[in-house]
Amino acid sequence: MxxxxxxxxxxxxxxxxxxxxxxxxxxxxxxxxxxxxxxxxxxxxxxxxxxxxxxxxxxxxxxxxxxxxxxxxxxxxxxxxxxxxxxxxxxxxxxxxxxxxxxxxxxxxxxxxxxxxxxxxxxxxxxxxxxxxxxxxxxxxxxxxxxxxxxxxxxxxxxxxxxxxxxxxxxxxxxxxxxxVEECASFLVNRLLGRYMNESLFALQDHGAGAVEAIDKVVQDYVMPIGPLALRDMNGADIGLAVANFNYLEYGERFAVPQVLPAMVANNMLGVKTQAGFYSYDDSRKKQGVNPALEGILAQLPDSGGAAGSGVGKIEAESMFLPMINEAFLVMQERICQPEDLDPALMAGLGMRQGPLAIAAQIGLKECLERLEARFAAGQERFRPAPLLKRFVFAGRASVI
Ligand SMILES: NC(=O)c1ccc[n+]([C@@H]2O[C@H](COP(=O)([O-])OP(=O)(O)OC[C@H]3O[C@@H](n4cnc5c(N)ncnc54)[C@H](O)[C@@H]3O)[C@@H](O)[C@H]2O)c1
The missing domain is CATH 3.40.50.720 (NAD(P)-binding Rossmann-like Domain)
Incomplete structure (x- = not known):
């Protein structure tokens, strides 16, 4: 036409x-x-x-x-x-x-x-x-x-x-x-982004307020143009909570909402717009360092500050992307998009330097599966391995594309 x-x-x-x-x-x-x-x-x-x-x-x-x-x-x-x-x-x-x-x-x-x-x-x-x-x-x-x-x-x-x-x-x-992209909640890019954003918050809950800058830095050094916590501050914790609740309602337990998010909204720590989020901001919206109030918020959460959270042993970028990689396999399994479109879409939509399938191939599909299985076996539903990932590993494939 x-x-x-x-x-x-x-x-x-x-x-x-x-x-x-x-x-x-x-x-x-x-x-x-x-x-x-x-x-x-x-x-x-x-x-x-x-x-x-x-x-x-x-x-x-x-x-x-x-x-x-x-x-x-x-x-x-x-x-x-x-x-x-x-x-x-x-x-x-x-x-x-x-x-x-x-x-x-x-x-x-x-x-x-x-x-x-x-x-x-x-x-x-x-x-x-x-x-x-x-x-x-x-x-x-x-x-x-x-x-x-x-x-x-x-x-x-x-x-x-x-x-x-x-x-x-x-x-x-x-x-x-x-x-x-076939119709599904949050469509392709925001669906995968949601898994990764949640994971950064679980990592924060595990490691405490002292880890804010390290979490942002490891993923920025790895493939992202901006760290997830700085991004959450930019978009606002209120918007983030609404999106996280929506995904949880649509997809269930693997999109469980990290408790720090509603706690921040309840305390008006919405990010740049209230000058207080994971970081503090001055009147000209310039980042001032980690928000000193965050520690108190995290301390009040029932399962923060210990290994009981995500099970992430140390702050490293690859772990932060495991749920996104798993979701990428679920998306392919549902035929939401062509596999060859997936990485280019994530790169164009989020400014990633490498898409989740390339990251998965770099880690190794077998290694991804083993890491997911270990966390799933520890009782964490959000790491339940995607059946399609298993099939790729069973078939001895090193990558998707
Ligand atoms: N903001 C984002 O980052 C973003 C990204 C992707 C998609 N979206 C989607 O895009 C849409 C718009 O979001 P937004 O952030 O621009 O919202 P917005 O509130 O900034 O703008 C919406 C505009 O629509 C106007 N409007 C309301 N009723 C109208 C009508 N009958 N006729 C003409 N104009 C009318 C409002 O006056 C307002 O100016 C939403 O569906 C949102 O989910 C937003």
Missing amino acids: QIGQVAVVGAGTMGSSIAVAMVGGGLKVLLKETEQAFLDKGLANVDRFLAGKVKKGILTEAEAAEQRALITPVLDYERFSEVDFVVEAAPESLAIKQKIFEDLDQWCHVEAILATNTSSLSISQIANFTRRADKVVGMHFFNPAHIMKLVEVIPGLETSHDTVKTALELAEHLGKLGVR
Whole structure:
């Protein structure tokens, strides 16, 4: 399908950066909000993102102005009959998205594709709010969308092959890596990220507040652009807890929520936004060192400060990635994505220098399995080895790809 004009619904954090990604691909964009004040705020973000590209030498002033002129701000759906592709980036509420998809279905021409940027809601359920479920698809951009390379393209139960193909082509046109991901809670990248983020907190519970910097440093030195605890502080412990609870509800015990997370939320240690998280932050959001209050929080947890937690003997990066590696095998077993897409998706989505399958091959699949089995035998459900990993080991395979 040829895409002429597109629309973005919602000009918040994601909508404004998705609009910038779209105009970067030369596409005309209708950017819709509910109120002029929100539109103004979104357009200020757009201007800031484009100015950032000029500053980095990616665009000239003239090119930035040309791209800015491609965006038409709107407060209603009057002109939506002109667009071929919509990305909805409104708040993560099913009720809000229901109303938007019902409206889009009425206003957009019958061939138009309606994509949602939801992080956690069901694509199939959102599609069911329209009479064109075959043309509804998940298009999950990463924050900030005009910079991050990955777009997960998620079909619902009724989504047609052509719709998926068009969404993948659009991602490619925007210079992104589009990866088809089957519908599952948290999709591919955030599902694997969740296992790793939880594991860093179990390691913290085992080793105590003195280990904060060491935990961040070992994984940063290994494959990550930022340590997990610094990342949690950036995104906020409240958001982290909501995501962790959601994954636990969907997947059960292997996504058990580390107790330090609700304890931090209860104590308003949300990270950068409250200037207190694993680290302390000054008024200009600059990191000041480990938060002295963390020790007290950890001391109050029933099973902190001893070997009773994760069983991680010493702080080493490979252990921190074992649950992510195991989840990668579960994901492949469920055919959530093509195995060859898995590492590139994680690298593009999280900035990892090496994906979990490459890490697994480096550790050795047999060694991974033995480490998982040892921890599982010690009574830790989250280390129950994925059956597919066992099959690779039984088959004598050294790597997946
Ligand atoms: N923030 C992230 O890091 C991130 C990453 C990936 C996906 N997402 C998903 O993207 C979506 C948007 O998230 P966000 O962080 O940009 O939210 P946000 O709250 O920053 O922005 C949402 C915007 O939508 C507007 N809006 C509400 N109803 C509307 C309507 N009927 N028409 C037009 N605009 C409307 C709001 O005024 C607000 O400006 C959510 O589904 C979220 O789960 C967020």
